[in-house]
Amino acid sequence: xxxxxxxxxxxxxxxxxxxxxxxxxxxxxxxxxxxxxxxxxxxxxxxxxxxxxxxxxxxxxxxxxxxxxxxxxxxxxxxxxxxxxxxxxxxxxxxxxxxxxxxxxxxxxxxxxxxxxxxxxxxxxxxxxxxxxxxxxxxxxxxxxxxxxxxxxxxxxxxxxxxxxxxxxxxxxxxxxxxxxxxxxxxxxxxxxxxxxxxxxxxxxxxxxxxxxxxxxxxxxxxxxxxxxxxxxxxxxxxxxxxxxxxxxxxxxxxxxxxxxxxxxxxxxxxxxxxxxxxxxxxxxxxxxxxxxxxxxxxxxxxx
Amino acid sequence: xxxxxxxxxxxxxxxxxxxxxxxxxxxxxxxxxxxxxxxxxxxxxxxxxxxxxxxxxxxxxxxxxxxxxxxxxxxxxxxxxxxxxxxxxxxxxxxxxxxxxxxxxxxxxxxxxxxxxxxxxxxxxxxxxxxxxxxxxxxxxxxxxxxxxxxxxxxxxxxxxxxxxxxxxxxxxxxxxxxxxxxxxxxxxxxxxxxxxxxxxxxxxxxxxxxxxxxxxxxxxxxxxxxxxxxxxxxxxxxxxxxxxxxxxxxxxxxxxxxxxxxxxxxxxxxxxxxxxxxxxxxxxxxxxxxxxxxxx
Numbered sequence: 260x261x262x263x264x265x266x267x268x269x270x271x272x273x274x275x276x277x278x279x280x281x282x283x284x285x286x287x288x289x290x291x292x293x294x295x296x297x298x299x300x301x302x303x304x305x306x307x308x309x310x311x312x313x314x315x316x317x318x319x320x321x322x323x324x325x326x327x328x329x330x331x332x333x334x335x336x337x338x339x340x341x342x343x344x345x346x347x348x349x350x351x352x353x354x355x356x357x358x359x360x361x362x363x364x365x366x367x368x369x370x371x372x373x374x375x376x377x378x379x380x381x382x383x384x385x386x387x388x389x390x391x392x393x394x395x396x397x398x399x400x401x402x403x404x405x406x407x408x409x410x411x412x413x414x415x416x417x418x419x420x421x422x423x424x425x426x427x428x429x430x431x432x433x434x435x436x437x438x439x440x441x442x443x444x445x446x447x448x449x450x451x452x453x454x455x456x457x458x459x460x461x462x463x464x465x466x467x468x469x470x471x472x473x474x475x476x477x478x479x480x481x482x483x484x485x486x487x488x489x490x491x492x493x494x495x496x497x498x499x500x501x502x503x504x505x506x507x508x509x510x511x512x513x514x515x516x517x518x519x520x521x522x523x524x525x526x527x528x529x530x531x532x533x534x535x536x537x538x539x540x541x542x543x544x545x546x547x548x549x550x551x552x553x554x555x556x557x558x559x560x561x562x563x
Numbered sequence: 564x565x566x567x568x569x570x571x572x573x574x575x576x577x578x579x580x581x582x583x584x585x586x587x588x589x590x591x592x593x594x595x596x597x598x599x600x601x602x603x604x605x606x607x608x609x610x611x612x613x614x615x616x617x618x619x620x621x622x623x624x625x626x627x628x629x630x631x632x633x634x635x636x637x638x639x640x641x642x643x644x645x646x647x648x649x650x651x652x653x654x655x656x657x658x659x660x661x662x663x664x665x666x667x668x669x670x671x672x673x674x675x676x677x678x679x680x681x682x683x684x685x686x687x688x689x690x691x692x693x694x695x696x697x698x699x700x701x702x703x704x705x706x707x708x709x710x711x712x713x714x715x716x717x718x719x720x721x722x723x724x725x726x727x728x729x730x731x732x733x734x735x736x737x738x739x740x741x742x743x744x745x746x747x748x749x750x751x752x753x754x755x756x757x758x759x760x761x762x763x764x765x766x767x768x769x770x771x772x773x774x775x776x777x778x779x780x781x782x783x784x785x786x787x788x789x790x791x792x793x794x795x796x797x798x799x800x801x802x803x804x805x806x807x808x809x810x811x812x813x814x815x816x817x818x819x820x821x822x823x824x825x826x827x828x829x830x831x832x833x834x835x836x837x838x839x840x841x842x843x844x845x846x847x848x849x850x851x852x853x854x855x856x857x858x859x860x
Contacts (some may be wrong), residue, residue, distance in 0.1 A: 337833075340840045344593065344652045348791055349836050352829035355784070359826025363819075379816030486660060487833075493657075529668045536664040543658045544644065 264403045266515070268471045270508040271410045274462050277491040277503035278417055279460025284295050284489070285427065285497030287453045289342075293334060293350035294488045296357035297458040299480025301465025303361060303378055306475050309388040311372025316388045320409075320466060327462030331455040338454035354482055362477040383476030390470040406467050411462060418457065418500060429453055430498070461488075464493045484534075490539045509534065534563035565696035567817060573702050573771065575809025576709035580764035581786035582805045583798070587757040588638075590795055591729040593652060593751055595787075597659040598637050599761050600779030601666030602630050606762040607620060607679045607769035608670060608776075619684055619779045627762040634758020635751055637662060642754075643747060663779065671776035678773035681766065705771035712763050716756070717798050731797055785812065785824055788832040 269425060276298055283291040304326035308319035317485050334353070341349040365380030378384070389403040420426055432439045436446050469475050478484070487510070495506025581603065588596040611624035617625060641658055682688070682701045689700045720726030728749055731739045736746045765774055769783070788806040811831070812824045 284653075288651075290656065300791075324760075337837075344595065345791075345836050345840065347595070347653060347656050348787070349833055352833040352836075355829045356833065359823065359829075363822050363826070388755045415747075436603075478831075483618075486664065489657060492741050526672065529672050532664055532668045534662040536668070540641075540658055540661040540665065543650075543654055543661070 261399060264399050265471075266511055268406050268467075269404055270504075270511045271406055271467045272471065273488070273491055273511060274414060274504035275410050275467070276461045276464035277488050277495075277507050277561040278414070278500075279464070280428075280488050280492050281499075281503045282417075282421075282429070282453045282457045282460075282499055283338075284434060284492060285502075286421065286429040287450050289338065289450060289454075290347050290489075291338075291350045291454065292347060292455065292482065292485045293336075293337075293354040293357075293459065293491075295480050295484035296354040297327070297334065297461030297480065298465035298468070298484065298488075299357060299361055299477070301327050301462030302469040302475045302479045303384070303465075304462070305374050305469045306384040306387045309376070309469075310384055310386060311370070316390050316393065316470070319388065320390065320470075322370055323466045324463065327459050327466070330462060331458035334458040335455040336449040337510045339451035342447075342450075349400040350530070351482065354480065354485055358480040358482070363478050372375045378477070378531070381477060383474060385474050387469045387475065389473060402471065406452060406471060409463070409467060413460060414504075417460065419455075420438035421500060425449075487535065490535045493539060493542045510538075511516075518554070567695070567813060569698055569706075569811040569812040572806070573706045573709075573809075574813055576706050576713065577768050577782075577804035578785045578789055578809050579802050579805035580709040580712045580767070581761060582689040582789040582801055583713055583784055584760035584764065585783065585786050586793070586797070586798075586801055587716070587729070587753050587760070589787075589790055591644075591732045591753045592642070593733070594642050594660055595648070595656040596618060596638075596642075596754070596757060597656065597780075597783065598641075598662040599634070600697065600783040601663045601670070601758060602637075602671055602758055602779075603761045603765040603782055604632055604667060604774055604776055604779035606630050606660065606765040607774045608674045610766055610769070611679050612674075614684075615742045623766055626766065628761030630765075631755050631758040634761070635755045638751060638754030639647060642699055643750065644764065646750075667776050667779060678775035678778065679769060680773035682771065682773075684770065700772070701771045705767045708767035708770070709764060711823060712760055712767070713802065716760055717802075720798065725752070733795070773859040776806055781825065785809075785828050788828050791832060792835045 262470070276294060279297075280291060280294045283289050283294075288395075301323055304323035304560050305319050306312045307314060308322045312319075314322060334350075337349050338346065338355060343405050361378045362381055364376070364378035366375045366384070369375035371384065389402050390409075391401065399494055428439070428444060432444065434515050439446050465479065468479065491504070491507040491510045494509050495504065496502025513534055515525060517527060517530055517534070581599075584598060585599060586600070588594055601815050606626045609629055610622045613622035613625050616622075637659075641662060642655055645655055645658060691703065692698060720729070726740070728744060730750075731744075732746055732749050732753075739749075740746050744757050765782075768774060774782075785808050786805070788800055789808055793801040808828060808831075812828060815821075815823050815827050
């Protein structure tokens with residue numbers, strides 16, 4: 260696969276996940292730290308169905324989407340039950356739990372996909388089938404086209420949802436939950452629904468990532484990845500539609516910029532994290548609504 | 564059995580010391596001071612770097628002073644600015660998390676990703692014990708230091724009046740400032756003491772085990788869990804939760820593996836938070852969840 264197509268695939272996949280997160284963070288105003296958990300569950304569901312049960316790629320995609328829907332209800336339950344600072348730590352706890360289950364889900368001897376060895380633990384799962392199929396998977400542009408196709412369908416659906424009366428209701432809840440309550444709106448239920456959609460989009464991004472990388476390990480559900488998605492989101496703009504996509508492209512291209520300056524080797528990983536953290540810190544202080552925003556105040560539009 | 568118990572106690576008091584540091588800021592300002600994890604990781608590296616020039620005592624004092632100063636700086640430059648803008652909790656959390664990653668990676672760049680242990684300091688290599696158990700001196704020293712830290716913080720808050728001021732700061736900072744107190748100074752005190760306790764706890768833990776550039780978050784997770792599960796302002800309950808978590812984590816390690824420690828700890832936290840919200844038990848929280856009509860859910 261050419262390097263440019265690899266970067267494009269990553270930007271699309273991360274952009275989809277960040278867009279999902281924007282529903283929670285930007286449109287409802289609740290900081291979720293569990294997007295990587297959804298991403299990891301989607302990736303593992305696709306890999307297990309494709310490798311352990313040898314399902315064709317599209318069937319594995321459909322089955323993983325079913326798992327993603329079921330998993331999203333768990334996140335919805337958390338969003339329905341917790342609010343504010345408890346929601347932040349609740350989702351963080353949930354993320355660490357899922358990462359721990361993926362890491363520890365093996366006995367080292369049983370068949371992959373069985374209850375005793377569901378995830379293969381720290382060794383991860385190799386030879387994940389690419390989309391659209393194993394036979395055609397050798398064509399890199401075809402994989403990119405398939406990923407782009409799935410992402411565009413989900414983007415159109417998300418755009419319709421954000422622009423619909425439901426999307427406006429979410430923003431009304433973010434701006435004034437008390438007012439929304441006084442109008443008879445079910446604030447906690449709508450927050451839960453937004454968290455469910457966010458989780459579903461994150462899981463689908465995980466499916467596409469597994470199909471692209473063809474190898475996954477428990478790091479796909481790490482807390483670091485949740486922070487990474489948050490950086491992508493805040494870079495572009497938490498409450499804008501295109502912001503998460505542009506932010507993801509920017510974050511994916513950041514290491515390439517470092518490489519232009521001759522920075523490479525072992526230090527590049529540390530410098531990349533420092534770069535993400537510095538960008539996140541500066542954005543939250545200077546432009547909490549993201550680069551595409553008009554300098555809104557935190558706590559208002561697009562703030563976490 | 565005695566080995567398990569001593570290990571649980573040692574871990575429990577370490578969690579309690581860091582929990583007290585975390586709660587000092589969280590209970591008085593409602594800020595998740597996650598960057599404290601990075602300050603926790605920094606202290607042992609500073610001691611190891613300064614020890615050849617300053618000796619053990621000088622290096623420990625300098626490291627604790629440096630960590631305290633850095634904690635004050637983070638509180639003032641980051642959280643105080645965000646408070647002035649009226650930023651919500653999530654922004655404080657995300658900013659603090661960014662500072663955590665920034666500092667941890669800077670530590671890794673400067674001193675590498677290997678863990679730093681202070682067990683090689685003079686007089687820590689002996690073993691004490693009875694017929695049925697053996698205990699390294701380093702573990703005894705670490706546990707004693709953590710107990711001393713926890714006791715000192717508790718006594719200062721209980722008998723100096725600062726505890727009441729911090730509680731007033733949590734309850735109503737506007738009313739507090741009307742009464743002639745400076746909330747900015749009080750918040751600064753909370754951040755400073757928090758850094759001091761975290762630095763001391765970190766050095767104590769590094770005497771027994773080892774601390775790495777990226778181990779701050781792992782250490783902060785049980786401490787934050789104990790704090791969040793404890794009713795606001797109940798320091799003795801925080802100690803009980805910390806010791807219980809120490810026992811739980813030790814039993815988990817003995818019966819399964821260390822990799823299950825964090826998932827089990829945070830599973831307990833999630834259950835606790837959900838149980839509290841769903842009416843399992845009630846906790847006094849001055850900001851409260853607000854009055855939510857039954858139909859709103």
